[in-house]
Amino acid sequence: MEVNITKALSVCKSLMKDIEKWGCLKQTGVSLRYMMEFGSAPTHKNLLISAQFLHKELPIRIARRAIELHSLPHGLSLMPPVLKVRDWYLDSFRDLISFPEIKNMDDEKEFTEMIKAIKVRHNNVVPTMALGVQQLKIISEDPDKIDEFLDRFYMSRIGIRMLIGQHVELHNPNPPPNRVGYIHTKLSPVNVARNASEDARSMCYREYxxxxxxxxxxxxxFTFPYVPAHLHLMVFELVKNSLRAVQERFMDSDKIAPPIRIIIADGIEDVTIKVSDEGGGIPRSGLSKIFTYLYSTARNSVDEYENCDLGITSNVTMAGNGYGLPICRLYARYFGGDLQVISMEGYGK
Structure with missing residues (x-):
């Protein structure tokens, strides 16, 4: 028994040494333009280059997050949900560094199957971390350091899943029109807004x-190149919040609930999507809190999600998880955009 424990501790120390070594290496940024250009011709050579790049890049990114998960402020590292997430990162790091050098397409195919499994393993990271953070609320009400960590952590997760998903999708022998992996080269924001709004309204119907x-x-x-799932997530979350605010404000009123308005503008430098409502707005005292992970304007507590990928699941509630807006802002910022909230208390936003 003592021998087995000693061996396990030795393996753990050895793994942590590798993690510290990889975590010190510099990660490589990949732009939307580069992914479009590189993925436009998914030849065997390009797929091999992509796999070789991910074989070196993913351990760096995963190691950095694993290191942070060991030393979080306010005792967050000791929360059972956070320990579970940490184990997922350790397992994925171990899988990646133990995979041999990728020399041919057989190696590439095997590697692709492995990173697909890693992506599935990490499906529930966001809701699981949210459970840990919500448990932490009993211990600490100071969100600053937690917010800084979670912004880095979730942004890194977006990048990891984007890189894996893009590589996997490039294997699709019959990609949809105007698709380069995850990227839609001629994405209609009007169509995305319509689909996301219908999804949000269906949820509102179920709730109210x-x-x-x-x-x-x-x-x-009007079209532009973007990742459909990212845009859908952002619009869905914003419309869902607006629907809830309007519905709860007018549910006991004789007045007809006013519609939510989505305005899409194609500017010289930016594509802007504005979601406005008459849900009563957010008090000035609450505006500074809406992008923290310890705050929610809703009454519901965190639920356990299943099969969570980009944040939308069959089990998702109308509100109350405290990470919808912060996560949406990270998705907007991932490719250089942003998410801003302007509120008129007593009217809406």
Whole structure:
């Protein structure tokens, strides 16, 4: 028994040494433009280059997060959900560094299957971390250091899943039109807004038995290159929040609930999507808290999610998890955008 324990501790120390070594290496940024150009011709040579790059890049990114998960402030590292997430990162790091050098397409195919499994293993990271953070609320009400860590952690997760997903999708022998892996080269924000709004309204119907209308204003022929799942997530979350605010404000009123408005503008430098409502707005005292992971304007507590990938699941509630807006802002910032909230208390946003 003592021999087995000593051996396990030795393996753990050895693994931590490797993690510290890889975590000191510099990670490589990959732009949307580069992914589009590189993935436009997914030849065997390009797939091999992509796999070789991920074989070196993913351990660096995963090691950095594993190191942080060991030394979080306010005792967050000791929360059972956080320990579970840490184990997922340790397992994934171990899988990656133990995989041999990728020399041919057989190696590449085997590597691709492994990183697909890693992506699945990490599906529930966001809700699991949220459970740990919510448990921490009993211990600490100071969110600053926790927010800084979670912003880095979730942003890194977005990047890891984007890199893996892009590589895996490049294997699709029959990609949809105008697709380069995860990226849609001619994405219609009007269509995405329409689909995301319908998903949010369906959820609102399930929760309240009715749902305000959503009016969309913009050129239906306008397109731009972007990741559909990312844009859908952001619009879905914003519309969901607006629907909840309007529904709860007018549910006991004789007045008809006013519609949510989505305005899409194609600027010289930016594509802007504005979601506005008449849900009463957010008090000024609450505006500084809406992007912290320890705050929610809703009454619901964190639920356990299943099969969570980008944040939308069949089990998701209308609100109350405290990480919808912060996560959406990270998705917006991942490719250089941003998410801003301007509120008029007593009216809406």
């Amino acid at each position: 038995g009715t749902a305000p209308d959503v009016n969309i204003y913009g050129d239906p022929d």
